[in-house]
Amino acid sequence: TSIGGTALDFCYKIRWTNSDNVLVSGSFNQSLQLGTHTLSSLGENDGFAGIYNPVLDTWVSAISLGGLKNDNFLSSTVLSNGSFVFIGNSESDIRNDSNEPLAQSCHNQNDFSCSFVLYTDSSLTISGMQYMRSTANIICHDAVEIGTSGKLLLTGYFQGTFIAGRVSQGSNDIFVIRIDEPGEFSYIQ
Secondary structure, X not given: OOOEEOOOEEXXXXXXXXXXXXXXXXXXXXXXXXXXXXXXXXEEEEEEEEEEEOOOOEEEEEEEEEOOXXXXXXXXXXXXXXXXXXXXXXXXXXXXXXXXXXXXXXXXXXXXXXXXXXXXXXXXXXXXXXXXXXXXXXXXXXXXXXXXXXXXXXXXXXXXXXXXXXXXXXXXXXXXXXXXXXXXXXXXX
């Protein structure tokens, strides 16, 4: 299948979710049609995810997330319990696809940008979100589940001061973070 909208659309990650479905994530601008699911961006680029069933040639579910500036889903992970985790980056006051503000703004601290971890169930219903901020810039690129524990390892790069007072030594420093529970950073390197 192919998908596209009225402007710039990008797919950054694809994952098998089970024997019949595929999870696709990325970003889009203006609007994006995934079967019967019409997504509309709230500003510049918004992140999106969709579940596609290639056997039935149908889009099962879709969500988008964003704000007035650039937002995306760079990575996704299928957890052992069947739920999903999306890794994204934002320059916005993030809202869901119903234009409702989420619990915490990415820019409460006037950060340049932030990265987020978005938790959903297997139907793409949002169940939680947490932010990673830096005083200059942060880009989270990928996440993996540690075995079947539900714990995550995340990696990316940052500038400025990051979680727990880590300060970058140059233009971009690499980070690896372990999240034991949503909202709890347990290991930072």
